Amino acid sequence: MEFTSDWFSYAVPNFKAVKSHKPGIVDCLEIGSHEGRSTCWTLENMLDENGTMTCIDPFADAPISPFSYDKIPTDRTIENRFRSNVAEAKKPGQTLNIHAALSFPILAKLIVEQQDFDFIYVDGGHDADIVLADAVMCFGLLRPGGIMILDDYLWDHVPDHLARPKMSIDSFYNMFIKKLRPLFINYQFGIIKN
Numbered sequence: 001m002e003f004t005s006d007w008f009s010y011a012v013p014n015f016k017a018v019k020s021h022k023p024g025i026v027d028c029l030e031i032g033s034h035e036g037r038s039t040c041w042t043l044e045n046m047l048d049e050n051g052t053m054t055c056i057d058p059f060a061d062a063p064i065s066p067f068s069y070d071k072i073p074t075d076r077t078i079e080n081r082f083r084s085n086v087a088e089a090k091k092p093g094q095t096l097n098i099h100a101a102l103s104f105p106i107l108a109k110l111i112v113e114q115q116d117f118d119f120i121y122v123d124g125g126h127d128a129d130i131v132l133a134d135a136v137m138c139f140g141l142l143r144p145g146g147i148m149i150l151d152d153y154l155w156d157h158v159p160d161h162l163a164r165p166k167m168s169i170d171s172f173y174n175m176f177i178k179k180l181r182p183l184f185i186n187y188q189f190g191i192i193k194n
Contacts, residue, residue: 001040001085007123008037011151014188018119018147019046021183021192025118026051029110029141031103031134032123032151033057036082040089043096046119050093054117056106057082057099057124066104067129076100103130107137116143123151128161132168139176142193153189 015038019025026048033039033055047053059079064070079100090096099106103124120138124130135150142148150172152165161167169189173180183190 001036001088002081003035003037003085004081005035006037007034008041011038011149011188012041014149014184014186014190015041015046017184018149018190022118022145022147024048027115027117027119027143028053029117029120029138030055030123031057031107031121031138032125033082033098034059035078036085036089038121038123039082039086042119042121043086043089043091043094047094049091052095052097054097054110054115055082055086055099056101056103058102059100063125063127064102065125065127065130066102067127067133070102072101103134104137107134107141110141111137115141116146117141118143118146120146120148121151122148126152126155126158126165127163128165128168131165132171135168135172136175139172139180139193144193146193147183148191148193150189150191152187153185154187 058072060073122134150169180191183192
């Protein structure tokens with residue numbers, strides 16, 4: 001496998017907590033796959049041997065947004081590296097659905113198709129509008145008893161609060177507080193759907 005960055009290793013303890021709380025995950029959704037480091041870990045360590053993993057990522061080298069009418073880049077270098085990496089990690093009985101697209105239209109499609117998931121990892125854009133849309137749409141796709149991790153909860157690399165996930169994750173949590181409970185809160189926010 002070939003990776004040029006590591007934005008996942010810090011999260012392994014949280015993923016292990018998910019695995020111990022909910023063994024035998026059959027259907028998994030990931031928003032924001034990049035080169036596939038988290039995808040590979042999930043395929044190798046958490047997803048059932050006959051499970052299905054759905055990944056959504058535009059595989060862009062810079063942030064893009066459906067709310068700014070951004071287009072998918074023509075350079076597919078990151079996507080090609082992702083596909084090569086996950087091909088090595090995927091077990092023979094596992095199914096991998098890859099959507100090289102922005103999350104908003106694909107999540108809408110999954111909602112219309114009435115799909116649902118045991119585990120959802122939200123690690124797409126950092127802008128507050130994108131994070132809120134991803135969180136709310138994904139919550140509708142999460143099965144009762146399912147677990148969702150919202151990444152970058154404490155990410156603060158820019159001064160503009162509208163360009164950070166925290167405000168949206170807090171809003172999401174407060175809106176759905178009667179329908180979920182926290183599993184952990186650190187750099188990531190993990191929730192369980194009631």
